Amino acid sequence: xxxxxxxxxxxxxxxxxxxxxxxxxMIIGGVIMAVPFLWMLSTSLKPxxxxxxxxxxxxxxxxxxxxxxxxxxxxxxxxxxxxxxxxVIPTLVIGLFACALSAYAFAKxxxxxxxxxxxxxxxxxxxxxxxxxxxxxxxxxTFGWTDSWKPLIIPGMFGAPMTIFxxxxxxxxxxxxxxxxxxxxxxxxxxxxMKIIIPLxxxxxxxxxxxxxNAGYNDYLGPLIYLNTPEKYTLQLELASFSSYYVxxxxxxxxxxxxxxxxxxxxxxxxxxxFIEGIALTGxxx
Amino acid sequence: MSANTVKPAKKKSLYRSEMWWGFLFIAPPFIGVxxxxxxxxxxxxxxxxxxxxxxxxxxxxxxxNYKRALTNDPLVWKTLWNTFYAALGVPVSMIVxxxxxLLLDRKLRxxxxxxxxxxxPTICSxxxxxxxWQWIFNADFGLLNYYLSELGLNPPAWLVDEKWAxxxxxxxxxxxxxxxxxxxxxxALGNVPSSLYEAATVDGAGGWNKFIHITVPxxxxxxxxxxxxxxxxxxxxxxxxxxxxxxxPNYSTTTIVYYLYTIAFEYSEMGYASAIAWFIGIIIMFxxxxxxxxxxxxxxxx
Numbered sequence: 405x406x407x408x409x410x411x412x413x414x415x416x417x418x419x420x421x422x423x424x425x426x427x428x429x430m431i432i433g434g435v436i437m438a439v440p441f442l443w444m445l446s447t448s449l450k451p452x453x454x455x456x457x458x459x460x461x462x463x464x465x466x467x468x469x470x471x472x473x474x475x476x477x478x479x480x481x482x483x484x485x486x487x488x489x490x491x492v493i494p495t496l497v498i499g500l501f502a503c504a505l506s507a508y509a510f511a512k513x514x515x516x517x518x519x520x521x522x523x524x525x526x527x528x529x530x531x532x533x534x535x536x537x538x539x540x541x542x543x544x545x546t547f548g549w550t551d552s553w554k555p556l557i558i559p560g561m562f563g564a565p566m567t568i569f570x571x572x573x574x575x576x577x578x579x580x581x582x583x584x585x586x587x588x589x590x591x592x593x594x595x596x597x598m599k600i601i602i603p604l605x606x607x608x609x610x611x612x613x614x615x616x617x618n619a620g621y622n623d624y625l626g627p628l629i630y631l632n633t634p635e636k637y638t639l640q641l642e643l644a645s646f647s648s649y650y651v652x653x654x655x656x657x658x659x660x661x662x663x664x665x666x667x668x669x670x671x672x673x674x675x676x677x678x679f680i681e682g683i684a685l686t687g688x689x690x
Numbered sequence: 691m692s693a694n695t696v697k698p699a700k701k702k703s704l705y706r707s708e709m710w711w712g713f714l715f716i717a718p719p720f721i722g723v724x725x726x727x728x729x730x731x732x733x734x735x736x737x738x739x740x741x742x743x744x745x746x747x748x749x750x751x752x753x754x755n756y757k758r759a760l761t762n763d764p765l766v767w768k769t770l771w772n773t774f775y776a777a778l779g780v781p782v783s784m785i786v787x788x789x790x791x792l793l794l795d796r797k798l799r800x801x802x803x804x805x806x807x808x809x810x811p812t813i814c815s816x817x818x819x820x821x822x823w824q825w826i827f828n829a830d831f832g833l834l835n836y837y838l839s840e841l842g843l844n845p846p847a848w849l850v851d852e853k854w855a856x857x858x859x860x861x862x863x864x865x866x867x868x869x870x871x872x873x874x875x876x877x878a879l880g881n882v883p884s885s886l887y888e889a890a891t892v893d894g895a896g897g898w899n900k901f902i903h904i905t906v907p908x909x910x911x912x913x914x915x916x917x918x919x920x921x922x923x924x925x926x927x928x929x930x931x932x933x934x935x936x937x938x939p940n941y942s943t944t945t946i947v948y949y950l951y952t953i954a955f956e957y958s959e960m961g962y963a964s965a966i967a968w969f970i971g972i973i974i975m976f977x978x979x980x981x982x983x984x985x986x987x988x989x990x991x992x
Contacts, residue, residue, distance in 0.1 A: 423796075423798065426793050426796070426798065427798070429793055430793060430794070430798075430800075430804045433790060433804070433807075433808065434803075434804055434807045436865070437807040437808055437810065437811070437865070438807060439833070440819075440822045440823065440826055440865075441810070441822070443822070443825070443826065443833050444821075444822045444825070447825065455831070456830075456831045458831075458836070459836060459840075460831075460833055460836050502718040502719065503719070505715045505718075506715050506716040506718065506719050508715065509711070509712045509715035509716050510716065513708050513709075513711060513712040513715070514708055514709070514712070515708060515709035515712035515713060516709065518712065521716060521720075525716075525719060525720065525723065528723050528727055528728070531727065531731060531971075532922065532925075532926055532970070532971050532974050533926060534925075534926035534928075534947040534950065534967065534970055534971075534974075535731075535734075535967045535968065535970060535971040535974075536727065536730065536731065537947075537950070537951070537954070537967070538734060538737075538950070538954050538960060538963045538964050538967050539730030539731060539733055539734030539737065539964065539967070540726065540730050541954065541955075542730065542733070542734070542737065542742075542960055542964075543726075543729065543730045543733070545744065559722060559726040561718075561722075562718045562719055562721060562722025562723075562725075562726070563718055563719040563722060564719075565719065565723070568719060592707075592711065593708060593711040593712075593715070594711065597715075618813055621815070622813075622814070622815040622816065622817075624815070624816055624817050624929050624933075625929050628929075629955065640815055640817045643815070643817045643818065643821075644817045644933065646821075647821055647824070654825055657821050657825070658821070658822070658825065660818075660821070661817075661818040661821045661822055664815055664817070664818045665814055665815065665818050668813055668814055668815065671813075672810070672813055676806060679809070679813060680805075680809065680873055683870055683873055683874075684873050684874060684877045
């Protein structure tokens, strides 16, 4: 009896010790992850003179909210934000629709060569993006599309193989019964897609919508290659020219970084689950 | 009897209309791939044999561009070397990710919070992250060097020191690149059948043995997936380098794709850039092929 309790306690102490070690390591890891963000926040709120104080001061003596006021009223940042929305949203909506529609065809409709066509489409994903950078630019330049948003907007509207792959996986799992009932009622495949498939695919649409919004919002390379006129700059390009513009005014540079991260962080706070599930699913099934 | 003959006929006509709907629905992505991917892809092969630069008419020069890249442009080799050096971050990041996933793979209060912390940089804009890290790595006033000199060390100037700049970028990459692999590893760890561990415990196997003989083979398909996707990413990586150091000092942080970008968009030598792009593409394919061949020895699909 007494030995049992002794062993029981021993096991428990062992487990607690292990958990303590794990917590300790996790806290160290968490701090390493958090410090750059906290330091950004701290710097962004400092009055001008305090940035170069030694030793570094974590809590500013007074909160210089003016730094943010400057960023939020910066005409370039505002214009950049709206340009980004204009580039990202139409591509997102139309692109997701195209992806879901073709995924539905690949998952449920019967037509010759269906699976081979699907594999061909997915197979194009092996072409490295870096290799495509130059030829795509040459093509868009001959189209006269450079220094416009067209190369950033139009290709995405045709749908991306990765997203189609993801949707097909999802739609395949849906039961056939509802579709069959609608077919008997004489509904055509497009009607079935609009009235039955789209509502059932909502979780997958939201997941991909969030991932592609975030990717589009953060895109730097595309705008860097195609946009020259400052009036057309997206937010990320504005932000990148920021650090060369303000050089050593770290308070403003950091405030700019904070402001640019806010939409992503808000999105992540509300839709963390979708981000993580979306990525886990793509990884495991791909 | 008549019903029997009508039924398949009707089914067939339904099938036929379904076929046209199907082709209609899949047309947009195929048009997209043909126009925006395959056409430029093939076209660039032709370009790589010419002197195309948008200006005067292009001359067909055969393999001259390739010859120049391989034998007459030391920067190609230097930046290729830099790229492989930078790719050392891949195994480091994978090992750290696996350790973190193992630590998180237990019923721990705050597990989701920690997972979120490691994931956070993955979704943040590289431009903003680069700004933060430039400030942290700042030689005179950076946070990192303050704490390092507090420890009595004599820290380098990081991003502006030719010897250390790449190392600094690797640190940034490991810090920011673990989110996806941790999530994938966590999912994989959860999928290793617990019966295997129980059987091993009965046989008296210790924790380390269980890890080597059960966990590692059990998660090997995910390890392989993470390795391949990270390698493909690392061999093509460059916006990070452009934002953090501008490729310097003295090209020490210019990766090959960054160099490709410079040739194309700063010198407008599109023909030569196309040849280098193909050269990079072939290297990437080669690295992937080797990994697929090697994978037969260590990846276990049950």
